Amino acid sequence: MSTSAGDVKCKRLEGKVALVTAATAGIGLAIAERLAQEGANVFICSRKQSNVDETVSALRNLGLEVSGCACHVGSAEQRRRLVEQCVQRYGGLDILVSNAAVNPGAGPLAETPPDVIDKILDINIKSAVLLVQEALPHLIQRPGASIVFVSSVTAFSPPEPIAMYAVSKTALLGLTKGLAAELGPRGVRVNCVAPGIVPTKFSAALVQTPELASAQAEATLLKRLGRPEEQAAAVAYLVSPDAAYVTGETLVVAGGMHSRL
Template identity: 90%
Template sequence: MSEPAGSVKCKRLEGKVALVTAATAGIGLATAERLAQEGASVFICSRKQSNVDETVAALRGRGLQVAGCACHVGSAEQRKRLVQQCVQVYGGLDILVSNAAVNPGAGPLSETPPDVIDKILDINIKAAVLLVQEALPHLLKRPGASIVLVSSVTAFNPPEPIAMYAVSKTALLGLTKGLAAELGPQGVRVNCVAPGIVPTKFSAALVQTPELAAQQAGATALKRLGLPAEQAAAVAFLVSPDAAYVTGETLVVSGGMHSRL
């Protein structure tokens, strides 16, 4: 957990319902926590029910409004159940944060096996599109609805050995633009956050030694690695009324790393 619940004073999201995927660790957990601190009722998911139960209990123990269920976002049945349960518990849906991603293999693009490519594209891109489709009928019922896709700074310059993963994150930049243009006239904003290198279990390979961590920090203008709470703050801004005239944009939160295609 990032900060005491009382440390976030603004309540921009009171009365809102937010669904955050892959939200029991790392950036997803920090995002769920921040949105709840700002007054949202938050529904979370993860592949393991035990992780969901532990996270819900911990956040509720701090006075936050959180519920959740297990969901593998690659399963059509489980995506449908996820959205249905969120709406059943809270009565609607205002905010969708698509954070789930996988990186099952590492190495050069020219040597990436077909099964690794399939898994990355299936979860990181296809599941994101289909989750939006599942949530959209509910989002369209709520004024000020918003979607945030979580990409990565690596999307702008895919590096070995995680280039295939990074390419899938590049696709999310285009998906953000496409969805924003399509859904804007219907009142739904769509934006993207591209985190820099944040030490989490997911990014462990990039910072697993002090030398690697120092190398990654040295690539930033601020000369340090990021924090999950800093990514969560960016998401909270994009889904809040403060960003009411922002759609189709990618907010890079990387401490000044290179971020141009």
């Protein structure tokens, strides 16, 4: 866990219910922890129930209100059950953070096998849209509801060897704009966070040697890699009342790395 519950003083999310996918490690875990620190009741998921149980226990030991269940976001039945269990546990849903993603293969775009393309598009884009559809009937009932997609700074200039993954993250920028236009009149804000290079298990290939990690750090204006809690702070802002007039935006949290399409 990144911090103790006492380290975050503001309680902008008191009385809110947040659902965070892929939240038992890395950036997702940091987001779940931060939202709970700010007063939200947080429901998490991961593919393995054992990981969910361990994370819920650890966060509750920090005095945070967290529950969760196993969910493979590529399954329609498991998505339905995820939202249903969250609403049953906490009585509603105010915040959806769509963080789940896969990168089953690496290499040039022109050589990416069809099965790798299918899996990336299915989980990183299709499942994100369908999860919103599942959650929307609950979100529109709550004033100040919001959705945040977790993209990547690589969305702006997809690099080899993770270009196909990065292209799926580019799609989330468009999804954010499109949903924000549709859902704004219904009272739901939709935004996106594009993290830079944050050393986690998921990004291990980008920082697997000291030389690679140093090169990634040099690509930033701050000359360092990011931390999960810095991404979590950005998400906490976007789902809070402080961002009540912010929708359709992508907040790049990447230490000044290039981030323009």
